[in-house]
Structure formats: structure tokens, C-alpha cells
Amino acid sequence: MDLRTRGGLLAEGYSERELRRLLRDGQLDPVRPGAYVFGGVPPDAAARHLLQVRAACEQLSTDAVVSHASAAVVHGLALWVTPLDRVHVTRDRRSSGARRGRRVHVHSAALDTDEVVPVAGIAVTSVERTLVDLGRTVPFEQAVVAADQALHRHLTSRGALDLASVRRPRLPGMPAARRALAFADAGAVSPGESRSRVAIAQAGLPAPVLQWEVRTVSGRFVGRVDFGWPELRTVGEFDGRVKYGRELRPGQDPAEVLYEEKLREDALRAEDLGVVRWGWGDLDRFGPVAQRLRDRYRSR
Structure with a gap:
């Protein structure tokens, strides 16, 4: 979506009166004062x-680096209930200059x-620094x-x-950041699975195998499950609605997907596995x- 500034629109020949009319009619929408988009x-x-x-970067000094939740958005990381009411930037200053405004923190x-790395022309904290800053400032589950x-x-590695x-042990909140980063696992493929991992750990349950491939004694593939406790003969499945939407093939009926999932679950139970959803x-x-x-955990 093309971001337009008031100065740029005036330079193109729009008058103040035209801009007011476009805003009033809903053809031009404000992103922040002095920055707009056409089309909503x-x-x-x-x-x-x-x-x-993007609008904030047009107005901030060049030493401001997009950071925290804003950097996560720029990197394309989906966030879970993390506030996006302010644009977060960091300046390379050890003690002074921090401020929390209505639109920019x-x-x-x-x-x-x-x-600091460039992403689509924006100076943004690296993925690793972004995750550190999130871990320092948002709740464990969100981080x-x-x-x-x-x-x-594969935007970063273990x-x-x-x-x-x-790297920076003296930054405020680093103990919390270390806990979140140590807990992170590439096997969680969705926010729902990540939240499930946190809930499982907080409940005091054994750590599961993520994306466990279930096979018969002869080695035949039965299915891949979100969470597995092989020694306890139990599997766990997080059922997000989006999950089944992604599994639809072109022209496929959702009922067919549900039926296939039932057959898959029957096959898992046939391997003497308890299934919890x-x-x-x-x-x-x-x-x-x-x-x-x-209740379903059991040894071999």
C-alpha cells in the first residue's frame, strides 16, 4: 500500500481543499498526522x-532504529496480543533520550x-536483538x-x-529474555502451538516431542502430530480453525478434511495411542x- 505524505500530495498539485474533501469522503485515510493512504x-x-x-520513519531522526514489537512486524513475525498502539524505536544512547509518546515510544x-539491519528500506533491529527486546518487555508467552x-x-538459529x-547482560529485563529465548523451539509452527507449549510447561507436564512422526512397528508412517509423548503413548493436537483451512486442497470440501482427520485419529488410536485435543x-x-x-499417559 502506497504511503503518501501531505507535502508530497501538495507537490503533486492537490490543494488543501481537495485533501479535506478526500478525507471527508473516505477516499483518503490518515495513518498519522501528515501521512495518508488511498483506498482505506x-x-x-x-x-x-x-x-x-513507515510514516513515523519519515518524521524521526536518522539515528532512530525500529525495534521491539515494531521490528517484529517489519520482520514479518506475527505477534500474540502484543500492543501495537505505538511505534517503537531505539536510539544508541546508554542513558538519556527515552520517551513514551502517544504515537512513538x-x-x-x-x-x-x-x-541493525535494513528491511525494505527501514533500519530495524536484527531478528535476534528484536527477540531479546521483546523478551525483556513483554510477557513470557508473547515472547x-x-x-x-x-x-x-529459519530467520534465526538456536x-x-x-x-x-x-550478549548484553546488563540490559533491564535480561533474565526474562533469557528464559523466553531458551524455551523457544522451531518445532512449534503456529502461535497456538507456541501457547500450548507454554501451557503444558506451566501445568508441570513432561516436555513433549514436537511434530512427532508416528510410525508402526514395521516403520509405516501413520501421521505427524503436534505434540507427542512416545514413552507415555499419548499425543496432543491443537485444533485451530486456521489449521484446517490451510489443509484444504483446491475445490476440497471442509467436511472431507474433517473425515480424513477422523481416519487419521482412528489410525493413531490403533497404535495404542491416547489422543487429546x-x-x-x-x-x-x-x-x-x-x-x-x-489421565491418558501410560507406559509401554
């Missing part, structure tokens, strides 16, 4: 925030040149969602995160799901 602001929160980031912290995604999409977690609504109160898992 996108409904997606991340897409809207990316426009706000300016952080002051040390930044080395290798912690894990972003870190899992970065690993799963080794790079381990190095980032010890849960969805978005279970993640905020995971106790009953945790008990169902405990």
Missing part, C-alpha cells in the same frame, strides 16, 4: 502498524552496527510466540539466540486439558 487503511493490525512504522539502549516463529521460519541472550478456548484455562493428558 488495511483491517489487519500488523499491516496497519507497518504503515505507521523511543527507547535508549546500546546498539552495535551488527544489531515465546515470536521466538518460536523466528526459529521455525546458536544465534543463545549468543544474543548473553484442545483449541483456542482451552489455552487460557488449561487445567482440564492437563488433567485429560495425565
